[in-house]
Amino acid sequence: IKTTFTPITRQDQEPIGIVAVLEDVTEQEKLDRQRKDFVANVSHELRTPLTTIKSYLEALSDGAMEEPELATRFLQVTQQEAERMSRLINDLLHLSRLDAQKIKIQKKAMRIDNILQSAADRFSLPAEQKQVHLSCTIEEKLPQVYIDPDLMDRVLDNLISNAVKYTSTEGTITIHAHRLLDGSVEVSIRDTGIGIPKKDLDRIFERFYRVDKARSRDMGGTGLGLSIAKEIVEVHGGEIAIHSTYKKGTTVSFTLPPFEPEVIR
Ligand code: ADP
Numbered sequence: 001i002k003t004t005f006t007p008i009t010r011q012d013q014e015p016i017g018i019v020a021v022l023e024d025v026t027e028q029e030k031l032d033r034q035r036k037d038f039v040a041n042v043s044h045e046l047r048t049p050l051t052t053i054k055s056y057l058e059a060l061s062d063g064a065m066e067e068p069e070l071a072t073r074f075l076q077v078t079q080q081e082a083e084r085m086s087r088l089i090n091d092l093l094h095l096s097r098l099d100a101q102k103i104k105i106q107k108k109a110m111r112i113d114n115i116l117q118s119a120a121d122r123f124s125l126p127a128e129q130k131q132v133h134l135s136c137t138i139e140e141k142l143p144q145v146y147i148d149p150d151l152m153d154r155v156l157d158n159l160i161s162n163a164v165k166y167t168s169t170e171g172t173i174t175i176h177a178h179r180l181l182d183g184s185v186e187v188s189i190r191d192t193g194i195g196i197p198k199k200d201l202d203r204i205f206e207r208f209y210r211v212d213k214a215r216s217r218d219m220g221g222t223g224l225g226l227s228i229a230k231e232i233v234e235v236h237g238g239e240i241a242i243h244s245t246y247k248k249g250t251t252v253s254f255t256l257p258p259f260e261p262e263v264i265r
Contacts, residue, residue, distance in 0.1 A: 119156035167193030188253035
């Protein structure tokens, strides 16, 4: 709390009191800290792959080039790291556009069925490769929602790819959509994966927050997927929540308000 005191005097300079202003700067300080953390995180996240790329290139020019098998492996690593940097930069640009409200959100009244089904289809191969069973159940006669389909694809890609990433062989992933009592539509993605410890759940939607940084990086993660999903759901007037039991599984669900033509006009 920031405190300022201003003395009050009569015309003849006789003091008659003091005005004390107590200003709650918690929010301001929190924002400042978040901004500084964000810059530090971005620099770190970009430097890590860059260091790897540099050291592998060095090894190649120091002789690894002469050994074709080694050279191929080293080149693959540099390529993977370069791809990760480019994913990170894409995610950052996307977030900053969302923050600055620069993304043109093109909402349409539509049902979510096809979008969900195609998102599930996009991940059927990666899931199958891990022997993870992925299914999609959509309640009949879902009301229409008012959404930007491209942005919604992005939410689903982020959430389903997490489910695939953090679920091991023989696990299951269930995508489900149903209507809530207030008419909104709830979509949930449930997995039987590694789960998230209770202590991390509160912060999991923060940018770059990860339970296990090394594991997330190994899986190609940027640590931004959940925060992007949250921003997009919120610009649609919905809410996102995560429930998880460590070592048992995770459910991420989000709501989308029903399409109400009179609200738009
Ligand atoms: P990342 O790119 O690291 O996956 P996200 O923002 O998408 O970043 O997720 C943040 C962190 O939340 C992940 O690093 C992981 O620790 C945890 N997480 C997200 N989804 C799941 C899930 N389905 N199962 C277990 N952990 C998850």
